[in-house]
Amino acid sequence: MKLRVVYPGSFDPIHNGHLDIIQRCADHFSQVHIAILQNEEKETLFSVAERLEMIQELVKGYPNCQVSSFQGLLVEYLDQVNANIIVRGLRAVSDFEYEFQMAMMNRHLRPGIETIFMVPAEEYTFVSSRLVKEVARLGGDVSRLVPPLVTEALKKKFRS
Numbered sequence: 001m002k003l004r005v006v007y008p009g010s011f012d013p014i015h016n017g018h019l020d021i022i023q024r025c026a027d028h029f030s031q032v033h034i035a036i037l038q039n040e041e042k043e044t045l046f047s048v049a050e051r052l053e054m055i056q057e058l059v060k061g062y063p064n065c066q067v068s069s070f071q072g073l074l075v076e077y078l079d080q081v082n083a084n085i086i087v088r089g090l091r092a093v094s095d096f097e098y099e100f101q102m103a104m105m106n107r108h109l110r111p112g113i114e115t116i117f118m119v120p121a122e123e124y125t126f127v128s129s130r131l132v133k134e135v136a137r138l139g140g141d142v143s144r145l146v147p148p149l150v151t152e153a154l155k156k157k158f159r160s
């Protein structure tokens with residue numbers, strides 16, 4: 001069966017927990033669309049173009065993964081790429097409530113769409129973009145939480 005999935009997120013920045021989920025998707029699904037949410041109301045550290053470039057570089061070895069950005073409703077993006085499965089990562093019970101609401105809302109908007117949840121390797125269950133940025137901003141070592149190109153990009157951001 002050919003399964004085409006969309007893995008949406010802010011990815012500001014992408015970290016090893018996200019990459020763990022992407023790797024699992026690449027192993028199990030025929031086509032993986034990594035979709036960067038362009039949300040004007042949310043202030044981000046990295047621009048959409050910067051996030052796109054970083055993720056493209058990191059997944060270039062996966063022939064079944066592609067990266068793009070989208071604005072507006074996720075279900076409309078799924079229509080555009082002809083996918084009907086949304087993948088979301090679950091770290092802890094605290095993620096569940098929000099994710100559950102989103103899944104139900106997306107089903108309300110498009111009854112044919114399914115949301116599936118994947119859990120990362122144990123060592124990434126505490127990693128979030130928010131904490132990575134906070135630690136990097138204060139000069140802490142994030143090199144085991146993000147790939148080297150993201151470590152460099154964070155250093156550059158916080159130097160300037």
Ligand code: ADP
Binds near residue numbers: 010017089119
């Ligand atoms: P969003 O703003 O949509 O939550 P994020 O970039 O924070 O975007 O996360 C994108 C997706 O990746 C979400 O489903 C989130 O739950 C998941 N995710 C975030 N951090 C991790 C992690 N450490 N392990 C697994 N999944 C994660």
